[in-house]
Amino acid sequence: MKKHTWIVFLVIAALLVPLGAIQAQDDEVVTITWWSTERGRDTAATRDLHFQLARAFEEANPNIRVAISLFPSRAFNTRVATAIAGNEGPDVWTTYYAADVAQQGFLEDLTPYMEASGVNPAESWFPIGQLRTVYDGRYYGVPREASAGFIAYNKDIFDAAGVPYPEAGWTVAEYRAIANQLTDRENDQYGVGAIAGGEGCMLWSPFSFNLGADVISPDGRDVAGYLDTPEAAEAFRFCLELVTEDQVAAPAELQDQYGELVFLSGKVAMQSISNWELPALNEQAEFEWGVVAPPRYDENSEGIAWTDAYAHYMWTGSRHKEAAWAFLDWLAGPEAQRMAAEAGIWPPNGPGVWQELGWDQDPILGVAYAELVKETRVANYLRSQYFWDCVYPAFDNVRVRWIQNGERDLESMLAEETANAQFCLDDSYDF
Amino acid sequence: MTITRHLPRFGLRGLQRFNNVSGYTVLMVLSALFMIPLYWMFSTALKSPQQTFAIPPEWVPAPAQWDNFAKVFDEVPFGRFYLNTFFLVFANIAGHLVSVTLVAYGFARLRFPGRNVLFLVMLSTLMIPYQVTLVPRFIMFSKLGMINSYWPLILPAFTGSPFLIFLVRQYMMSIPFDLDEAAYIDGASRFAVFWRIILPLARPALMLVVVFTFIDVWNDFLQPLIYLNDPDMFTVSLGLSFFQGARETNWNLLMAGSVLAMIPPLILFFFAQKQLIGGISVEGLKG
Numbered sequence: 001m002k003k004h005t006w007i008v009f010l011v012i013a014a015l016l017v018p019l020g021a022i023q024a025q026d027d028e029v030v031t032i033t034w035w036s037t038e039r040g041r042d043t044a045a046t047r048d049l050h051f052q053l054a055r056a057f058e059e060a061n062p063n064i065r066v067a068i069s070l071f072p073s074r075a076f077n078t079r080v081a082t083a084i085a086g087n088e089g090p091d092v093w094t095t096y097y098a099a100d101v102a103q104q105g106f107l108e109d110l111t112p113y114m115e116a117s118g119v120n121p122a123e124s125w126f127p128i129g130q131l132r133t134v135y136d137g138r139y140y141g142v143p144r145e146a147s148a149g150f151i152a153y154n155k156d157i158f159d160a161a162g163v164p165y166p167e168a169g170w171t172v173a174e175y176r177a178i179a180n181q182l183t184d185r186e187n188d189q190y191g192v193g194a195i196a197g198g199e200g201c202m203l204w205s206p207f208s209f210n211l212g213a214d215v216i217s218p219d220g221r222d223v224a225g226y227l228d229t230p231e232a233a234e235a236f237r238f239c240l241e242l243v244t245e246d247q248v249a250a251p252a253e254l255q256d257q258y259g260e261l262v263f264l265s266g267k268v269a270m271q272s273i274s275n276w277e278l279p280a281l282n283e284q285a286e287f288e289w290g291v292v293a294p295p296r297y298d299e300n301s302e303g304i305a306w307t308d309a310y311a312h313y314m315w316t317g318s319r320h321k322e323a324a325w326a327f328l329d330w331l332a333g334p335e336a337q338r339m340a341a342e343a344g345i346w347p348p349n350g351p352g353v354w355q356e357l358g359w360d361q362d363p364i365l366g367v368a369y370a371e372l373v374k375e376t377r378v379a380n381y382l383r384s385q386y387f388w389d390c391v392y393p394a395f396d397n398v399r400v401r402w403i404q405n406g407e408r409d410l411e412s413m414l415a416e417e418t419a420n421a422q423f424c425l426d427d428s429y430d431f
Numbered sequence: 432m433t434i435t436r437h438l439p440r441f442g443l444r445g446l447q448r449f450n451n452v453s454g455y456t457v458l459m460v461l462s463a464l465f466m467i468p469l470y471w472m473f474s475t476a477l478k479s480p481q482q483t484f485a486i487p488p489e490w491v492p493a494p495a496q497w498d499n500f501a502k503v504f505d506e507v508p509f510g511r512f513y514l515n516t517f518f519l520v521f522a523n524i525a526g527h528l529v530s531v532t533l534v535a536y537g538f539a540r541l542r543f544p545g546r547n548v549l550f551l552v553m554l555s556t557l558m559i560p561y562q563v564t565l566v567p568r569f570i571m572f573s574k575l576g577m578i579n580s581y582w583p584l585i586l587p588a589f590t591g592s593p594f595l596i597f598l599v600r601q602y603m604m605s606i607p608f609d610l611d612e613a614a615y616i617d618g619a620s621r622f623a624v625f626w627r628i629i630l631p632l633a634r635p636a637l638m639l640v641v642v643f644t645f646i647d648v649w650n651d652f653l654q655p656l657i658y659l660n661d662p663d664m665f666t667v668s669l670g671l672s673f674f675q676g677a678r679e680t681n682w683n684l685l686m687a688g689s690v691l692a693m694i695p696p697l698i699l700f701f702f703a704q705k706q707l708i709g710g711i712s713v714e715g716l717k718g
Contacts, residue, residue, distance in 0.1 A: 044505055047662075073672075073675070075652070075672075078653075079657060086578075264484065284480050
């Protein structure tokens with residue numbers, strides 16, 4: 001071989017080697033980690049769904065592998081926080097609350113990724129999906145699913161009393177009147193579910209919103225000006241009087257036996273529930289039941305929906321952000337949403353898949369759908385990581401003082417409890 | 432006076448029998464009371480969700496849902512979790528037996544400058560809550576590339592446990608030094624004294640180490656949660672938690688799983704109780 005032939009050969013080789021390296025880099029398979037929790041029931045089905053989702057994504061994206069870790073929900077946040085502290089956080093994780101994590105800088109701002117991918121939350125997601133993933137005007141997550149709160153009613157109890165079933169558009173006054181009508185304490189029958197603990201009155205009840213009470217600021221840092229307003233007092237009074245004046249609430253002992261879903265006892269005419277309780281009702285209720293939208297304040301007001309959504313997040317320390325975003329985008333998209341819905345694990349996060357599956361026309365799910373498209377707010381207890389330590393005791397204390405101690409100066413009680421709760425929040429938020 | 436007046440009618444043996452019968456009756460009633468939660472767990476493990484919440488409560492579930500136990504294995508890979516936990520238990524027992532006995536022997540039998548100070552320093556680590564060292568330990572194992580492996584759950588056992596070292600050291604101190612001296616006179620090395628004299632005599636204390644380590648590792652929830660990512664490596668306590676969701680709890684399967692999880696510690700206690708109680712009483716007398 002002549003000298004110049006060698007030179008040409010070497011030049012070509014020198015050009016090909018980097019090209020090959022670039023090609024190899026393009027073909028390189030990256031592995032992202034996805035941490036999530038299981039939900040206590042249908043554990044195997046939930047776990048299988050996670051793996052089905054990951055495998056379906058991998059099939060569509062051969063260069064990305066997804067390593068799944070499913071943890072018990074009991075200590076999931078501890079697991080994530082420890083891993084992040086050790087710089088070993090997951091690329092993607094799924095949880096119900098992360099607003100303060102965003103404030104601490106551990107969540108990747110997904111807004112630029114969404115803009116680049118043409119994701120339009122207003123079109124694709126229900127309102128709650130948008131609210132739950134936004135912090136300070138930026139998107140930090142994508143909604144995993146969407147669920148709504150509504151009122152379950154026992155048709156057998158209504159039929160026996162000759163009371164017509166409630167219909168959408170009813171008011172809180174009608175709700176109270178029906179509860180009184182259907183209460184028969186001598187025969188161990190109650191108009192509404194037990195009102196015990198802080199949850200009983202206000203935490204995740206759509207009543208608080210519809211009675212005009214918003215007990216904590218949207219950023220979760222203030223209760224002063226929220227928990228001590230006349231509207232909050234009216235909402236509290238409505239709730240507490242169901243126990244003391246009307247005596248239509250199921251006793252706490254019944255809730256001790258049945259847990260939160262005391263409606264399953266068959267002795268409660270109406271209870272505020274959500275999509276999460278539907279599987280248990282479908283499997284265990286030994287009576288005829290139906291669901292209806294929560295009552296609005298009065299005939300002149302629009303109802304405000306109680307809705308919620310878990311979300312998928314990306315860690316700021318992720319080493320494979322593009323791959324993690326591709327996965328998040330896919331998880332929030334129609335294919336993954338349809339898979340989850342068909343498996344019966346999570347209701348889809350946007351109206352498209354609900355309509356495609358005909359769920360919006362379903363007698364039960366249709367009620368949830370109607371709530372999901374309504375005006376809504378982030379649930380009180382999801383606005384601050386310190387809610388349970390600082391604000392929850394206020395609910396419980398007011399309830400105890402009203403019911404057990406017989407105190408009736410609600411405004412003073414709320415003022416005192418607000419001051420304590422605000423002090424605790426101010427003390428806790430040092431970032 | 433009353434007793435002496437009754438003596439002719441019952442006699443001393445009769446009185447003793449009466450005391451025994453009344454004593455046993457009280458003990459049986461108390462035992463039955465203490466057994467109620469256990470019975471409730473077993474009974475709930477055999478119920479359907481409807482039976483669980485039935486009013487009045489069903490003490491004897493009819494029909495009994497024996498397939499709840501099979502469902503536990505369908506819902507989570509419980510068999511795998513069992514094997515994983517056994518592996519960790521045996522590795523930790525091995526680690527503790529090696530490290531704890533050696534360190535305790537040093538503190539109990541060897542004289543060296545600063546021994547008591549070192550012992551106090553070691554004991555003082557008992558006062559540090561685990562949560563304080565959680566993140567630093569995680570970072571350390573992370574830097575060593577050991578996250579998602581069993582090493583963080585095993586290696587610490589080979590560095591001793593202050594509580595167990597304290598227990599074994601106290602026991603070893605109660606063994607007469609004459610035995611060591613006799614062995615030294617016969618030409619035994621320090622290790623030979625440790626291996627041939629002290630260890631066999633410290634068997635009750637070592638049994639305590641085995642039982643405490645077994646129960647500790649078997650029930651440990653936080654450490655496997657923190658260090659393991661791969662669900663195939665999870666342990667029984669993590670597996671049980673899968674039946675407790677944020678909003679829903681599958682009580683029947685949780686109780687069925689708890690019954691299954693309880694069996695190994697129960698068997699261990701059954702076989703080891705004689706030595707265990709002996710060990711505890713000796714600790715109490717001589718410690």
